[in-house]
Amino acid sequence: TLDFRTSEICGSLDGKKFPVSEAKPGTNYPPMHPNCRSTTVEYDPEDAADWAASGEPMPETMTYEEWKREQDEKYGEGYVDTQRKKSYNYSKDQEQYERYKETLGKNAPASVDAFQDIKYSSTGEWEQFKTYSRGIKSGELSALADFDLYKKTSAEIDDKIVGLVTSQGTKITGKANHFINRVIGSLEERRSGVTIENVIEALRSTDVRQGVGE
Numbered sequence: 376t377l378d379f380r381t382s383e384i385c386g387s388l389d390g391k392k393f394p395v396s397e398a399k400p401g402t403n404y405p406p407m408h409p410n411c412r413s414t415t416v417e418y419d420p421e422d423a424a425d426w427a428a429s430g431e432p433m434p435e436t437m438t439y440e441e442w443k444r445e446q447d448e449k450y451g452e453g454y455v456d457t458q459r460k461k462s463y464n465y466s467k468d469q470e471q472y473e474r475y476k477e478t479l480g481k482n483a484p485a486s487v488d489a490f491q492d493i494k495y496s497s498t499g500e501w502e503q504f505k506t507y508s509r510g511i512k513s514g515e516l517s518a519l520a521d522f523d524l525y526k527k528t529s530a531e532i533d534d535k536i537v538g539l540v541t542s543q544g545t546k547i548t549g550k551a552n553h554f555i556n557r558v559i560g561s562l563e564e565r566r567s568g569v570t571i572e573n574v575i576e577a578l579r580s581t582d583v584r585q586g587v588g589e
């Protein structure tokens with residue numbers, strides 16, 4: 376079946392031909408796995424010869440691998456595999472989503488589908504989301520800060536601060552998740568955030584008594 380629930384092993388066998396005498400359930404004959412939906416159809420070489428003799432083109436069907444390639448070319452490499460994961464894990468992801476809603480409230484993703492888009496993203500968004508959620512839960516990060524602000528702040532730090540050389544000659548090579556939270560601030564800890572510009576000014580200042588984010 377050309378959908379996202381078809382398993383990888385069944386998809387790879389679609390369109391393949393095997394002698395009935397060599398049929399082995401779980402190897403080249405259904406069921407291939409628990410809850411397998413696969414079935415078989417007869418292949419008769421004489422039918423193909425009859426179609427050829429008639430002068431009419433033989434009806435063609437798209438195999439699962441052909442359909443998968445078409446989807447990946449249209450939506451991006453790995454699209455079908457990602458959608459398959461979403462389908463298989465939907466129930467568990469729904470339970471996990473509800474737990475995150477308890478922590479994030481109105482800042483939680485708008486739906487389970489939106490949550491899965493984050494969880495199965497290939498851009499590292501899931502790791503960011505988990506650290507963002509931990510910051511909210513611990514009170515280190517303001518509950519008013521949504522995930523978009525967190526991602527924007529993190530990207531701005533990467534763009535403007537990582538790679539910068541301080542007045543003491545130290546090159547900034549990375550950032551801690553804690554630092555993102557400190558830049559944004561926390562109402563729970565009664566700690567205001569700071570602007571990226573103020574951080575850069577402090578790092579470049581020759582006054583060694585000036586601290587950053589503390």
